[in-house]
Amino acid sequence: MAGHYLKQLFEPSSVAVFGASEQPGAVGTVVTENLLSAGFSGQIFLLNPKYQKIRDLRCYKGLEEVKSPVDLAVICTPAATVPNIMESCGIHGVKTAIIMSSGFRESGPKGQKLEEQVIEVARNHGIRFVGPNCLGAMRPSAGLNVTFNKGFTDVGNLALISQSGALCTAILDWADNQDIGFSAVISIGASADVGFGEVLDYLVTDPHTHSILLYVEGVNDARSFMSGLRAAARVKPVIVVKVGRHKAGGEAAMSHTGAMVGADDVFEAALRRAGAVRGMHIGDLFSAATVLSSGRRLHGERLAIITNAGGPGAMACDRASDLDIPLAKLSDATVEKLNQVLPAIWSHANPVDIIGDAGADRYGAAMEACLTDKNVDGVLVMLTPQAMSEPTAVAERVVKQVKNAKKPVLACWMGDGQVAMGRDVLTQANIPNFRLPETAVQGVAYLTNFYRNQQLLLQTPGPLADEDHPDVGGARLIIENALAAKRNVLTELESKAVLAAFGIPSTQCILVRSADEALVNGQALGFPLAMKIYSKEITHKSDIGGVRLGLSNAAAVQSAFKEMMDSARAQCPDAEIDGVVLQRMHSPPHGRELLVGITTDPVFGPVITFGLGGTAVEIMRDQAMALPPLNSPLIKDLIGRTKAAKLLAHFRNMPAADMNAIERILLRVSSMACELPWIQELDINPLVVDEHGAMALDARIIVKHRPTDQRPYSHMAIHPYPSHLVGNIQLPGGIDVCIRPIRPEDAEIEQAFVRGLSDRAKFFRFFQPLDELTPTMLARFTQIDYDREMAFIAVVEVNGKEKEIGVARYITNADNQGCEFAVVVADEWQHRSIAQRLMERLIECAREDGLKYIEGKVIAENKEMLALAASLRFTAKHMKDDDVSIVYVKKLLH
Numbered sequence: 055m056a057g058h059y060l061k062q063l064f065e066p067s068s069v070a071v072f073g074a075s076e077q078p079g080a081v082g083t084v085v086t087e088n089l090l091s092a093g094f095s096g097q098i099f100l101l102n103p104k105y106q107k108i109r110d111l112r113c114y115k116g117l118e119e120v121k122s123p124v125d126l127a128v129i130c131t132p133a134a135t136v137p138n139i140m141e142s143c144g145i146h147g148v149k150t151a152i153i154m155s156s157g158f159r160e161s162g163p164k165g166q167k168l169e170e171q172v173i174e175v176a177r178n179h180g181i182r183f184v185g186p187n188c189l190g191a192m193r194p195s196a197g198l199n200v201t202f203n204k205g206f207t208d209v210g211n212l213a214l215i216s217q218s219g220a221l222c223t224a225i226l227d228w229a230d231n232q233d234i235g236f237s238a239v240i241s242i243g244a245s246a247d248v249g250f251g252e253v254l255d256y257l258v259t260d261p262h263t264h265s266i267l268l269y270v271e272g273v274n275d276a277r278s279f280m281s282g283l284r285a286a287a288r289v290k291p292v293i294v295v296k297v298g299r300h301k302a303g304g305e306a307a308m309s310h311t312g313a314m315v316g317a318d319d320v321f322e323a324a325l326r327r328a329g330a331v332r333g334m335h336i337g338d339l340f341s342a343a344t345v346l347s348s349g350r351r352l353h354g355e356r357l358a359i360i361t362n363a364g365g366p367g368a369m370a371c372d373r374a375s376d377l378d379i380p381l382a383k384l385s386d387a388t389v390e391k392l393n394q395v396l397p398a399i400w401s402h403a404n405p406v407d408i409i410g411d412a413g414a415d416r417y418g419a420a421m422e423a424c425l426t427d428k429n430v431d432g433v434l435v436m437l438t439p440q441a442m443s444e445p446t447a448v449a450e451r452v453v454k455q456v457k458n459a460k461k462p463v464l465a466c467w468m469g470d471g472q473v474a475m476g477r478d479v480l481t482q483a484n485i486p487n488f489r490l491p492e493t494a495v496q497g498v499a500y501l502t503n504f505y506r507n508q509q510l511l512l513q514t515p516g517p518l519a520d521e522d523h524p525d526v527g528g529a530r531l532i533i534e535n536a537l538a539a540k541r542n543v544l545t546e547l548e549s550k551a552v553l554a555a556f557g558i559p560s561t562q563c564i565l566v567r568s569a570d571e572a573l574v575n576g577q578a579l580g581f582p583l584a585m586k587i588y589s590k591e592i593t594h595k596s597d598i599g600g601v602r603l604g605l606s607n608a609a610a611v612q613s614a615f616k617e618m619m620d621s622a623r624a625q626c627p628d629a630e631i632d633g634v635v636l637q638r639m640h641s642p643p644h645g646r647e648l649l650v651g652i653t654t655d656p657v658f659g660p661v662i663t664f665g666l667g668g669t670a671v672e673i674m675r676d677q678a679m680a681l682p683p684l685n686s687p688l689i690k691d692l693i694g695r696t697k698a699a700k701l702l703a704h705f706r707n708m709p710a711a712d713m714n715a716i717e718r719i720l721l722r723v724s725s726m727a728c729e730l731p732w733i734q735e736l737d738i739n740p741l742v743v744d745e746h747g748a749m750a751l752d753a754r755i756i757v758k759h760r761p762t763d764q765r766p767y768s769h770m771a772i773h774p775y776p777s778h779l780v781g782n783i784q785l786p787g788g789i790d791v792c793i794r795p796i797r798p799e800d801a802e803i804e805q806a807f808v809r810g811l812s813d814r815a816k817f818f819r820f821f822q823p824l825d826e827l828t829p830t831m832l833a834r835f836t837q838i839d840y841d842r843e844m845a846f847i848a849v850v851e852v853n854g855k856e857k858e859i860g861v862a863r864y865i866t867n868a869d870n871q872g873c874e875f876a877v878v879v880a881d882e883w884q885h886r887s888i889a890q891r892l893m894e895r896l897i898e899c900a901r902e903d904g905l906k907y908i909e910g911k912v913i914a915e916n917k918e919m920l921a922l923a924a925s926l927r928f929t930a931k932h933m934k935d936d937d938v939s940i941v942y943v944k945k946l947l948h
Contacts, residue, residue, distance in 0.1 A: 059182055060248070060256040062150040064193045064238055066125035067096045069200060070117065070148070072139050073130035074100035074108055081154060082130040084202040085190065089128075092206050093197030097122060117142045124148045128190065128200045133157030136186070137171040144179025151176075152200060153185035159244060160187060169246055176247060180869065188243025189219030194236060195262055201241070210235025211264035212343055213257050215250060217242055217271040225269075225336060234340060237262035251278030254286040258834070263290065265347045267339045268330075270296040276658045276771040280328055281839045284772075287329035287511060288833040291346035291504060294325055295333045320655040323679040324771060327688075329511030331504050341493070342500040345486045350462035352505040354431030356382035357498055358424040359405035361436040362412045362443065366468060366491045367405035370434065373495040379502050381405075388427040395419040411442040414451040421455045421463070432501060434494055436466040437473065445469075445476035453483040462501055466494035506691075512798045512837070515685035516777035517728035517767065524722070526729045529555035533732045533757050542734075542756055543593050546586065546635060549753040552730075553738070556722045560750035561640050567633035569615045575636055576611040582639040585614050587622045591629040593754075598625040604639060611636075640742055640749050644708050646701055647740035648748075649677070650719060652727050654734045658771040660727040664720065666698045667740040683774040684724040689717050702743070715748040716741075731769040732757045765904070773841040779899065785886050789850065791859070793895055796845040798837045800858070803849070805832055807858040812881045818916045819878040821938065835863075842866040844899050848879075848888050859883040862892035864900055864908060872907035873900055877919070889922055897926065901947045908947060914939035 069089060075082035082102070089098060090109055098111065099120050105113035114120055117127075117139075127143045129136055133155045143151060158169040169186065176183055184191065190201035194209040203223045207230065216222040219241045226239065237260065240253055250268065257263045266286055273279045286292050296318075325332050331342050357379050361367035374381060381404050384392075392400065396416065401407035408420050417435065424430050435452055439445055445467060456463045465480050465487040467473040480487040488494035518524065529552045536544055544552065550560045564579065565588055566572045576583050587600030595601050599621045602614045615634055622631050649667030652660050662684060665677035678695040680688055693699050693716065702711040719741065726733060735756040742749050760769070767773055780794040796804070808816070809826050816824045827835065838845055845863035849856040860879035867873055875896060879889045900908050912919045914932065920941060923930065928943040 058256050058259070060150070060252060062125040063152070063182075063184065063191060063240075063248075064198070064256065064260075065196050066150070066198070068099065068122060068124050069094070069096060069126045069128060069198075070099040070101060070120065070124045071128045071130065071200070072101045074102050074105070074113060075130075076105070076108055080130075081202045084204070085128060085130055085154070085200055088199040088201060088203070088206070092192075092199035094199075095197060096125075099124060117146045117148075120146070125150060126200070127151040129153045129155060130202075131155060133161075133165065133168050133186070137168065137175055140172055140175040140179075140181065140183075144175060144181055149181055151181055151183040152188065152190055153183055153243075154188055154190055154202065155185070156187040158186045158246070169244075173246055182252075183247045184240065185243040186246060187219075189216075189222050189241030191241070192236065192239040194238075201239075205230070207239065208233070208235030210237060211262065211347065212236050212267060213238040213260070213263040213265070214267045214269075215240055215242060215253050215257075216269040217245070218269060219243065221269055221336070225339070228336075229340070232340070237264075245274050249274055249278060251275065251280075251282030254282030254292075258282075258286050258289060259830075265343045266290055266292045267343060268292065268294040269336075269339070270294060273657050276324075277768075277773075277841060280324060280658075280771045281841055283325075283328040283330055284511060284837075285834075285839060287508070288837045289830045291343070292328075292330040293333055293339050293342040293346070293500075294330050295336060295339055296321055317655055319677075319679050320658050320661050320681075323661065323681055324658050326507050326691075327510050327681050327772060329504075329507045331500050331507065338496075341497060345464065345497045345500045346504060348462070348484050348486055350460075352431050352462060352501045355502050355505065356380050356429060356431045357434060357502075358382045358384070358427070358430045358432070359434045359436065360417065360420045360424060361405050361407055361438075362410050362417075362440065363436070363438045364401070364405075364407050366436055366438055366466070367401075367407055370436065370466075370491040370495050371405060373492045374498070377495060377499040377502070379495065379498055382424075382427070382430040384424070385427050385429050388423050388429075391423040392420060395423070410438075410440045412448075413442070413444050414447040417448045418451040418455055421452065421459075425455065425459050425461055425463075430461065432462045432464070432498060434464050434466065434498055436491065436494070437468065437476070439469040439472035443472075445473040446479060449476035449479040453479060453485065456483065456485055464488070464494055464497050464501075466491055510688060510691060513685055513688050514775045514797050514837075515683040515688065515724075517683055517774040518725045518777070524557060524725060524729070525555040529726075529730060530732075533730065533755075537732070537757060537759055539590075541590055542758060543590075544755040544757065545588065545590055546753065547588070549736075549755040550750070552726070552755060553750055553753055556726050558719055558722050558738070558750055559748065560753060561637045563635045563637045565633055565635055566615075569612045572611050572615045572634065572636060573608050576605070576608065579636060579638045582606045583611060584637050584639050585611070585618060586635045586637075587618055587631065588633050588635045589622065589626070589629050589631045592622065592626055592631075598622055637751075640751055642742065642744040642746070644711075644744040645742040646698070646711055646744070647742055648698055648716070649737065649739040650723055650741050651738060652723065652733055652736040653679075659769050660731075660733070662692065662720065662724055662727060664692050664698070665696045666701070667738075671739060681772055682724040682727040682770065683772070684720060686717060686721075689720045692720070709745040711743045712745055712747050716743055719748055719750075728767060728770065728774055731760050731764075734758045773839065776840050776844075779846075779895075781895070783891055785888075791888070791891075792849050792856075793846050793891065794849070795840065796836055796838060796847050796861070796863075800847065801832050801836045803856055803858040804836050804847070804861070807861070807880065810880060811878065815878060815881055818913055818919065819876060821911075821913065838863075843873075844896065844903075846892050846895050846899075848883075848892060860888045860892055862889070862896045864896055866905065867909075871905065872909060873905050875908055875910045884918070889919075890925070893922065893926060897945070897947070906946065906948050907944055909942065909944040912941045912943055914941055 073082035074086045100108050100113045103115040127148045158165040192199050199206050222241045408416050424433050467477050553560050564575045583605040585602045587595050605611050647668035651663045662680050666674045676697040680692045704710040737754045738750045740751050776795050783791050843865040847858050848860040862877035864873040864875040923943045928945045931942045
């Protein structure tokens with residue numbers, strides 16, 4: 055009820071420094087000097103039994119001597135002392151701490167045990183802490199510097215979250231020389247408690263922060279990381295640099311933080327789905343932040359390039375192709391406009407080469423034509439300093455054109471001395487500018503990737519495709535039987551049975567145990583046939599000669615059976631061999647072989663894989679990944695990132711493959727990833743697809759035991775849309791109302807709903823006058839994380855469209871034990887029990903999520919809401935909040 059739980063970390067009223075010192079070079083000395091010199095206006099308490107005073111401030115022996123409340127404890131003492139210090143903080147009522155000390159999990163078993171003690175003490179007293187093994191935190195606007203970095207930083211609108219303290223100091227030093235300031239800086243170190251997710255959650259609503267920079271070495275809690283990242287990226291650009299792209303870097307990062315890195319391509323898929331932008335090196339953090347914080351956003355991907363030299367324009371085109379940025383095809387009308395204002399020898403295409411003697415007027419005319427072309431989504435303006443060039447005048451004209459433009463414009467002023475003043479003009483106008491074509495196009499790529507990833511962020515698919523009704527129970531029974539028999543690898547027959555339970559077509563298989571059975575069943579299936587050894591103990595059948603293809607007659611089937619059984623028994627004498635599996639060969643003339651599968655990342659859980667399949671899958675290495683759950687737009691994006699995408703289109707005498715069939719299978723594989731958490735790996739290889747459909751020829755599933763008490767979908771990094779919570783009610787008079795969880799695409803009806811509320815209803819809901827929701831509020835209200843919050847909307851159908859008539863929502867509190875609710879119903883729909891039905895659904899959802907209480911604040915004048923709360927058995931307590939009489943209501947759920 056009292057703001058974000060990390061507010062005391064970034065905006066404390068009082069700070070206690072444990073291990074404060076005057077010893078030269080000691081961490082406690084640097085932290086104390088930084089705090090005292092940064093201009094912090096709150097109370098400062100220094101603690102060290104070795105001193106009576108430090109810098110004319112009293113030094114306390116222990117926290118029990120401090121008679122005032124302490125918001126933030128900063129601990130700079132040896133690791134062995136930290137558990138007792140945390141205990142004293144808990145007794146004193148301290149709720150936030152930064153542990154800078156090293157010597158915990160990264161140092162071995164003894165350090166791990168110490169860290170576990172610290173965590174236990176913190177949990178017992180409700181203390182949230184950053185670290186251990188971290189640099190600390192800065193809040194320049196509050197004069198707060200509790201780090202052992204040398205020096206402070208300027209106030210700015212960038213927030214920096216880094217796992218590495220050393221890298222954090224390097225970034226701060228570099229930024230200082232570039233006149234870059236920060237809204238907040240925090241080094242989270244080993245993240246034993248507070249991690250990326252919690253800090254991101256705080257920065258989402260921080261008015262001082264416009265963009266967020268992350269340096270990631272490892273992730274402890276994928277769900278929290280993705281939840282915070284998605285929440286932040288909805289309203290602010292988030293740029294991420296991660297180490298461990300290769301094995302050596304990953305091992306080094308893990309040894310540093312003790313956190314898992316996970317596969318790099320999976321991390322890339324996670325960032326795409328979260329709406330964040332990835333950088334490959336530290337310079338990318340600031341380049342991307344500069345571009346994305348300029349304010350303008352792409353609403354498409356097509357780039358127009360204006361240049362006064364052909365060579366640089368060609369270089370920019372090459373880099374755009376490398377980064378998959380499509381060049382805009384100028385409309386005929388735009389070409390005609392350019393014909394009228396450019397020399398006859400201009401390029402007549404994109405890039406728009408306006409010739410080396412171009413002045414400000416020519417640049418301005420070219421920009422106007424391109425910016426008004428509907429085929430153009432963004433413009434890159436390039437200038438090389440030639441004898442006739444006017445770098446400063448052209449820059450001034452670019453600034454003038456950008457003022458009225460709704461599309462992003464980036465600039466590349468090549469050279470140094472001759473173009474320096476022009477660059478200054480662009481910089482002062484907040485127009486991102488670069489020195490080289492390649493870096494300029496990389497700047498465009500940040501905008502493009504942000505646009506693309508934001509589209510993925512908006513997708514909220516449910517765990518099952520709309521038309522799917524899989525036999526989850528049947529599939530689960532097959533898996534449980536295998537695990538009960540102490541088998542982790544399902545047989546081909548079992549694997550295909552699981553596929554069949556989810557509606558994925560596969561070739562018919564028949565198990566035969568003798569040559570005569572093989573002959574009879576082979577004749578029934580029809581030739582040609584494939585034959586595979588069948589044993590629950592032999593996984594790689596082809597390695598022992600256990601696969602035969604293209605058997606075209608009865609004699610071949612009989613002889614192959616005998617040879618295969620003899621070979622398997624000779625090479626695997628201890629294996630129990632049940633026989634062979636027969637299946638008809640499936641080789642359509644226009645078939646393409648694909649691979650579809652599931653892999654389990656140690657950090658992010660199940661991941662869907664797609665690419666070219668067949669026997670050369672390791673050689674082709676064509677694979678794209680996506681986090682489930684998937685829907686049609688996400689699947690199209692997944693397929694589009696593979697070489698297979700071109701192979702599936704029409705070419706030469708090959709008709710286009712049935713893309714709908716591929717999409718259906720990927721949807722069902724996504725459903726399997728959601729509903730069958732026991733699956734560790736799934737390989738459908740090959741999946742043969744042609745113009746008539748798709749068929750799984752072979753399948754292999756690896757499973758693993760899971761605890762039975764885990765919450766649904768807890769194995770996934772992204773919580774699916776809770777489609778099972780959609781329901782309908784009927785109001786008196788026969789009016790049908792749908793009550794369902796909110797979705798991102800509800801932004802329009804949510805905004806219309808709030809606009810339509812009376813001033814009285816708005817005040818009761820938001821505690822302040824409000825005309826409409828800001829873009830940030832609208833994103834936060836409609837793009838929710840179903841794992842930690844819920845919003846039910848009541849909608850009716852009016853003229854074939856949905857209309858929102860009420861909404862109830864809760865957000866989980868910092869203690870993860872309870873939640874805060876709010877509810878409002880359109881004025882004309884009140885007194886029809888809609889609020890009660892919404893609240894009943896909300897309370898039940900909170901109870902099912904394991905929350906112990908639900909609470910809220912009600913303005914005392916809101917008699918209707920107080921009556922509803924009383925009818926739902928909430929307790930009430932009257933209080934004052936900013937001179938407004940409110941009633942605090944609370945209901946226990948268990």
